[in-house]
Amino acid sequence: MFQKILIANRGEIALRVLRACKELGIQTVVVHSTADADAMHVRLADESVCIGPPPSRDSYLNIHQIVAACEITGADAVHPGYGFLSENAKFADILAAHNITFIGPSGDHIRIMGDKIEAKRTAKRLGIPVVPGSDGAVSEDKEAKRIAAEIGYPVIIKASAGGGGRGMKVAHSEADLEVALQTARSEAGAAFGDDAVYIEKYLQKPRHIEVQVFGDGFGRGVHFGERDCSLQRRHQKIWEEANSPALNAEERSRIGGICAKAIADLGYSGAGTIEFLYENGEFYFIEMNTRLQVEHPVTEAITGIDLVHEQIRVASGGGLSVKQEDIKFNGHAIECRINAEDPRTFTPSPGTITHFHTPGGLGIRVDSGVYSGYKIPPYYDSLIGKLIVHGRNRVECMMRLRRALDEFVVDGIKTTLPLFRDLVGNADIANGDYDIHWLEKYLAKEE
Ligand code: ADP
Numbered sequence: 001m002f003q004k005i006l007i008a009n010r011g012e013i014a015l016r017v018l019r020a021c022k023e024l025g026i027q028t029v030v031v032h033s034t035a036d037a038d039a040m041h042v043r044l045a046d047e048s049v050c051i052g053p054p055p056s057r058d059s060y061l062n063i064h065q066i067v068a069a070c071e072i073t074g075a076d077a078v079h080p081g082y083g084f085l086s087e088n089a090k091f092a093d094i095l096a097a098h099n100i101t102f103i104g105p106s107g108d109h110i111r112i113m114g115d116k117i118e119a120k121r122t123a124k125r126l127g128i129p130v131v132p133g134s135d136g137a138v139s140e141d142k143e144a145k146r147i148a149a150e151i152g153y154p155v156i157i158k159a160s161a162g163g164g165g166r167g168m169k170v171a172h173s174e175a176d177l178e179v180a181l182q183t184a185r186s187e188a189g190a191a192f193g194d195d196a197v198y199i200e201k202y203l204q205k206p207r208h209i210e211v212q213v214f215g216d217g218f219g220r221g222v223h224f225g226e227r228d229c230s231l232q233r234r235h236q237k238i239w240e241e242a243n244s245p246a247l248n249a250e251e252r253s254r255i256g257g258i259c260a261k262a263i264a265d266l267g268y269s270g271a272g273t274i275e276f277l278y279e280n281g282e283f284y285f286i287e288m289n290t291r292l293q294v295e296h297p298v299t300e301a302i303t304g305i306d307l308v309h310e311q312i313r314v315a316s317g318g319g320l321s322v323k324q325e326d327i328k329f330n331g332h333a334i335e336c337r338i339n340a341e342d343p344r345t346f347t348p349s350p351g352t353i354t355h356f357h358t359p360g361g362l363g364i365r366v367d368s369g370v371y372s373g374y375k376i377p378p379y380y381d382s383l384i385g386k387l388i389v390h391g392r393n394r395v396e397c398m399m400r401l402r403r404a405l406d407e408f409v410v411d412g413i414k415t416t417l418p419l420f421r422d423l424v425g426n427a428d429i430a431n432g433d434y435d436i437h438w439l440e441k442y443l444a445k446e447e
Contacts, residue, residue, distance in 0.1 A: 001316050002026050002077045002101070006070050007041065009081030010060060012385060013294075014041035015369045017079045020308035029073045031066055033059035035377040040369040047073055054379040060084045063091050070100050077101040077315060079308075083381070086291040087114060103315040105215070105270045105290050113272075113288040117160045117198055123285045126262035128274065131284040133200035144181055144199055145174060151201045157181055159188030160196035165235030167191055170202050203284065205435040206277035208232065209244050211259040212299045213272045214310060216320045221263030223256035224299050224307070225329050231423075231439045233346065238416065238439070239423065240295035240335045242302050245394060245432025246278065252329075255283050260324065271296075271311050277436070294337065294386070297365060301333035301390040332394040334401055336420045338368075338410070339382040343419040344446070350378040354412035359404035363390040363397075376413065384415065394432065398424060 004027040007017050014030060018041055021028045030045040035054035042048045049069040052059035059065070061084060070078065078095055080086035080103070092107040104110070113119045117136050124130050132151045137160055138144045148155045148171065157180050159167030167188035171180040181197065189195035212224040228244030229237040243252065259274045273293050276283040296307050305327065310320055340349045352375045358366040368385025370376070376384065389404055391397030402424045408417055423429050428438065 001318065002312065004029060004073065004075045004077075005103070005312070006031065006066070006073065006075035006078045007045070007081065008060065008066050008078050009084055009086075010036050010039060010041065010369075010380065011383065012367045012369045013081040013083075013292075014039075015044070016367055017081060017308055018044055020306060020312065021079075023306075024309060024312060026312070029069065029075050031060075031069050033379075035379055038374070040371065049073065054377060056084065056380065063088075063094060066091075067094060067098055067100070070095075070098070075100065077103055077312075079103040079311070080291065082291050082294055087289070089114065101315050103270070103311050105268055105272065109266065109268055110290045113290050115160065116158065116162055116287060117196070119288055120198075120285065122266070123262070123274075123288070126265055128258060128262050128285045129276075129283050131200040131203070131277065131286065134198045137196040137198055138181075139196075141178055141181060145177060147199050148174065148177055151199075154202040154204070156200050156202040157184040157197050158200060159184060159192060159194070160198060161188065161192035161194040163192075167197070203277050203279045205437070206230075206279040206284070207244065207246055207434075208237070208275065208436050209247065209255075209278045209283070210273045210275040210293075211256055212293075212296070212307070213259050213263045213268075213274060214307075214314065214320060215263045215266070215268035215270060215272070217269040217314045217317060218319060219264060219267055220320075221260040221265075221268065222320065222322070222324045222327065223260040223263075224303055224305070224327055225252060225256060227293075227295055227298055229295060230434055230436050231429075232436055233439055233443065237295065238337050238339075239420070240298055241394075241432075242298035242333050243329060244278075251281070270314050271307060294383070295335050297367060297386065297388040298333040298335045301365070301388055302329050302331055303327055304330065331390055331392045332397040333388060333390045334397055335386050335388045336401070336405070337383055337416070338385045338387060338408075338420075339416045340376050340384050340413050341382050341416055342414045343416045344443070346416075348378070348382045349414035350376040350382075351413045352376075353384075353410060355409055356411075357407070357409040358385075359387070359407035361400075361404075363400050364388075364404050365390075384410070387420075398430060 051065040089107040089110040092102040169180040207230040231239040365388040
């Protein structure tokens with residue numbers, strides 16, 4: 001087992017990882033920018049190293065400084081959290097070259113899944129169902145037309161190097177296709193320095209369903225069920241559930257089994273998430289994230305298993321603490337992402353939190369690094385906390401969520417809490433009846 005782990009992140013996830021290390025009796029080092037000197041994870045860590053000024057590229061993305069911090073403090077492993085360097089293959093390789101363990105998969109697996117065309121090809125080869133479309137990048141308009149006609153309109157043009165929902169264009173007919181291709185190529189070139197694009201069938205009312213997987217480092221794979229993250233604004237998830245209200249037990253074990261087998265065949269090590277669009281009973285692979293996800297706590301709530309403990313065990317060569325048959329799903333969990341944003345316009349609202357009071361009681365978990373008097377720096381993302389609620393079934397979970405949201409107090413800044421208070425009383429949400437476009441439509445109606 002590791003003696004000392006360096007946490008290369010900030011905010012709630014740095015605190016989340018720190019808690020797991022403490023429970024396992026592992027010493028902790030955190031790195032931070034000058035803007036985060038007062039952050040909770042810095043206060044609670046055994047050691048901290050200031051690695052630079054506020055902008056992420058000079059601090060949380062500065063590989064050189066982070067490696068130096070490992071060497072100064074004698075850390076033997078790095079947990080990257082999510083975002084920042086968590087899916088940076090070069091970072092994983094550099095750490096390996098310094099004999100420091102990256103708590104995550106190999107650089108090669110990160111690389112494969114980071115290239116969307118390569119990821120899709122790999123998924124297909126591993127028996128994972130994918131969205132019908134071109135086999136790789138499409139450079140000729142004529143070829144694009146032929147493929148689109150074959151799979152049927154509407155189609156979506158996506159950037160091979162894509163991410164964050166950028167460089168995607170929908171074409172509803174052949175007349176739209178040329179313009180869509182041109183715009184997608186130029187957006188992709190500008191955003192990623194790579195104008196390769198590919199074509200997929202555009203699904204009209206899908207849900208976003210993702211499967212939590214783990215490779216144990218010895219060639220075995222398991223799944224921890226799925227999460228439904230269909231409530232999204234501009235492709236950003238805001239509310240996540242486990243299990244999905246749309247799946248039955250047979251579908252759950254079928255897709256879970258396919259994913260677990262793929263992970264084993266790939267020889268993958270550590271935590272991953274295989275993301276699907278789901279429509280009319282069919283799953284369509286869109287991408288794989290090779291890291292811990294923001295929404296992992298809903299899976300922890302229904303399985304009772306600490307996924308960060310498992311990541312650390314696997315990375316240290318100790319394997320998983322559970323086998324597939326030990327993973328049982330109990331009840332229902334929902335996570336709301338509380339952002340420092342206006343609940344209607346989603347404009348960031350940094351500033352000082354004058355009063356912060358979190359709900360409590362059975363089935364309530366709040367993961368947050370903020371406190372009364374905390375000043376939110378304007379340099380980073382606007383997530384200030386996550387409320388995770390667990391109940392014996394979805395109805396109990398929703399009742400408890402409504403009560404917890406009423407208790408939550410964040411004064412001094414705007415937050416997305418009022419939006420969740422509205423959503424929890426909405427009939428479609430109560431029925432679990434929503435797709436990936438539901439929230440945007442709802443917000444447009446409210447304006
Ligand atoms: P990114 O890596 O840029 O986030 P993804 O491939 O994960 O791109 O897709 C992001 C979102 O775009 C999906 O969650 C979904 O809302 C939408 N999307 C992607 N592919 C399709 C598709 N084939 N049909 C319909 N919507 C899609």
